[in-house]
Amino acid sequence: MAQSAAPASGSVAIPELTPISLKAIAPWAVFVGILMLTLLYFVGAEQGATALVSGEGVHEWVHDGRHLLGFPCH
Amino acid sequence: MHSVSVRALLVRGMLAGLATGVLALLTAYLLGESHVDAAIAFEEAHSHDHGDGVELVSRTMQATGGLATGVLVYGVALGGIAALAFCVALGRVGRFGPRATAALVSLGAFTAVFLVPFLKYPANPPAVGDPDTLDQRTALFFLMIALSVLLTVGAVVLGRRLAPRLGNWYATVAAGLALVVAVGLAFAFLPAVDNVPEGFPAGVLWQFRLAALAIQLVLWTGFGLLFGELAERLLGRRAVPA
Numbered sequence: 001m002a003q004s005a006a007p008a009s010g011s012v013a014i015p016e017l018t019p020i021s022l023k024a025i026a027p028w029a030v031f032v033g034i035l036m037l038t039l040l041y042f043v044g045a046e047q048g049a050t051a052l053v054s055g056e057g058v059h060e061w062v063h064d065g066r067h068l069l070g071f072p073c074h
Numbered sequence: 075m076h077s078v079s080v081r082a083l084l085v086r087g088m089l090a091g092l093a094t095g096v097l098a099l100l101t102a103y104l105l106g107e108s109h110v111d112a113a114i115a116f117e118e119a120h121s122h123d124h125g126d127g128v129e130l131v132s133r134t135m136q137a138t139g140g141l142a143t144g145v146l147v148y149g150v151a152l153g154g155i156a157a158l159a160f161c162v163a164l165g166r167v168g169r170f171g172p173r174a175t176a177a178l179v180s181l182g183a184f185t186a187v188f189l190v191p192f193l194k195y196p197a198n199p200p201a202v203g204d205p206d207t208l209d210q211r212t213a214l215f216f217l218m219i220a221l222s223v224l225l226t227v228g229a230v231v232l233g234r235r236l237a238p239r240l241g242n243w244y245a246t247v248a249a250g251l252a253l254v255v256a257v258g259l260a261f262a263f264l265p266a267v268d269n270v271p272e273g274f275p276a277g278v279l280w281q282f283r284l285a286a287l288a289i290q291l292v293l294w295t296g297f298g299l300l301f302g303e304l305a306e307r308l309l310g311r312r313a314v315p316a
Contacts, residue, residue, distance in 0.1 A: 017172075017309070019165035020080060028080045029158050036151040043147050049212035060131040063200075065144015068106040070188065070197035070286050072211040 044071040079308065084157045086304040091153015092146060094296030099145040101292045106285035107137050112278045113199035120201070120271070145289070153297060156183050160305065167230060168242060172309045173302035180298030186226035188290045191218040194261050197286035199278065203269045211267055221260050229253035 044066060046052060047059035059066075059073075066073045114133070131140060160179045170178065195215050203211065233249030240248060270279065 017165035020161050022162070025080055025158065025161045028084055028161075032084055032154055033158060036154040039147050039151040043144050043151070045212060045216070049209040056130050060136065061140045062144040063131070064107065064110055064136045064141040065102070065148065067110060067197065067199055067282075068102045068141070068286055068289055069144065069148055070192055070290075072195070072198070072203060072208060072215050073200070074203060074205050074208055 044069065048073065080161050082308055083161055083305060084154055086308065087153045087155075087157020087160065087301055088150050089153070090297050090301035090304060091149040091151070091156070094153075094293050094300055095146040095149020097296050098149060098289050098293040099142055101289045102141055102145055102285070103137070105288055106282065107141070109278050109282035109285060110137070110199055112275070113201045113282065116274060116278070117201035120273070149293060149297075152183065152187065152293075153301070156180065156297065157301065159183065160301070163230075164309075167234070168237075172305040176302030176305055177298045180294045180301070182226055182230070184290060184294035186223045187219060188294075190222040190226075190257055191215060192287070192290075194218055194264060195267060196283050198269070199282040201271060202274060202279065207267070207269065211269075214264060214267065218260070218264065222257065225253055225256045225260070228256075 042058060043062050047056060048066075048071075063073065111133070156179055159182075160176055163179050164172065164175050167175065167178065195211070195218055229249045229252055232252055233245050236245035236248055239245075
């Protein structure tokens, strides 16, 4: 599937790696990218400036990691 | 075929992020925690009201389980994102094999996601940072990361555009220079934040920030080497030995 980026398959002497087509990457980038950014949000910012979950539990639990990873904590 | 390799690379990226997250966690625990404790001691001695009537999570849990959760999730998440960046970069940034591409992506991610934002809005220990300005500082910090990532990606694209005319070496130098100028402008125009309270020990602040830098260096160096190895083995069949 999605081999549009591949040059003529007959020429073997191409020293560069065939790039993975952006069409193949896009769905992964969207879904997994958003999932990963959500994880980062919970580690880095939840219950700080913004809160999806009420209380202080998430903030207090990841408190040290948040400071040491460079996020503004409080 | 290619779709499968995106998935396979993503899984390896997240596993590599988890594994090097363990090393980063050890670094954080061994180098960072004592400075967090020192900062909290300062905070309590100066009764900087933190709203801590009841201790929700004990210091011990914060320094172990809590720290582990934060650092490991951070490692997995950035490992996944870096793997996606690797998928795009592979074969597009020059004649680099999987290992060298992984090293370059790690270097770029370290610089764009951590180092550049850190130079403008460095990591702060507890007691440093006015809670009243948290909203503003959070917005500025994430804006800085977004800007830094965009400018870095822009510099890579610029470098590729210039390469046919200037050759790889000068195109890379020119793109790097453009990135430095753009980041410098961003630094100059974004507002400065200085919340260090009166009397806060400078040594603790310095050591804390060095520890934060060390954690990221361990994380990204480890990730670049480990993920590069895994990617090389996965793609080895199609890779041309460099």
